[in-house]
Amino acid sequence: MPQTIVIKDQTANPGPLGLLCFALTTILLSMHNAGFFGIDSAILGMAIFYGGIGQMIAGIMEWRKNNTFATVAFVSYGCFWLSFAAIVLLPKLGLIDKPTDVGIASWLGVWGLMSVVMFIGTFRLNRALQIVFFLLVITFALLCIGDLTANAGLKNLGGWFGIVLGFSAFYTGLAQVLNEVYGRVVWPLGPVVKK
Template sequence: MGQETVTIVDKTANPAPLGLLGFGMTTVLLNVHNAGLIPLTSMILAMGFAYGGIAQILACAMEYKKGNTFATLAFGSYGLFWWSLVFLLMVPQITILKTTGTPVQTADPASLAAYLFMWGLFTLLMFIATLRLSRGLQVIFISLAVLFFLLTIGELTGSKLITMIAGYEGIFTGASAIYVGLGEVINEVYGRDIIPV
């Protein structure tokens, strides 16, 4: 009896564009607020919970099935970042919690700075892994690390100027993710590299 070779071809879709666009579009909207162009409204929080959070968590699960550890960690972590940020902003506003006699405090600047700094550190370390990946991912991760550190400084100093600068830098970060995500879709649809990523 002879041996038989079986080749398995992965025919599942590329989940990276979903995760990149969920991250990118939500990041642009939040940073349009940080830049001082629009107020923080339920639109941004809903986008953060749904597209920033759920879409990236779905992309995380799909990347896990593909065996992509980097993308699993990145999309899962940043999806849960968006959920934690929405909860951080919303929990103190929940009326039922206010009536229990122990009001939930809004995060103070030092707490927010610690939160943002840890995300910046995580992102900077993830950037090291992108040095073996595409230039597009390198731009996204290094600009995101800079964004987190600028926001940390803004919280610690109370400087509206630094937060505004962070907002414009964050718009660039989100736009970079949108570019890479749509570039992957366009390149796949056309079967060749049209958009350099």
């Protein structure tokens, strides 16, 4: 009879990394959207290296752990941040025209649509992720409609929702770190009972 070899995965949980990459970059851009300051190299640097590349690395690590939801989320939103940086930088470099308000609204709208589907996926995960993705959908909706209607108030409100979103993702990522380090629930995530 042939022997069965079982390989135990002992790699670290990449989820907190992906969540923190998303959280801190979202807080920074949302502060801009809320009117605290303009787009600058701090936002773009964060979008490229932490929100973009860092999240994509976390997503690839999640793929290795056979976690489809996290792979799709982290790689996709990592690409969101890289595309955001490209949208800002490419016109400044004279390589392409600046997008119209309708173009930006469409870009935000398709990301909002994807976020709705990902939000549905969180119904089988935990309450903390449900809050993150719910706030993400609301933030995309406000920013999309704000750009589509040229309503600065809605875009500003989207910035405030984005700040809350960023801090909720920050909590969710750090809760996973602390709960693992202490071997018990330090910060609850609100597990969902799967039927």
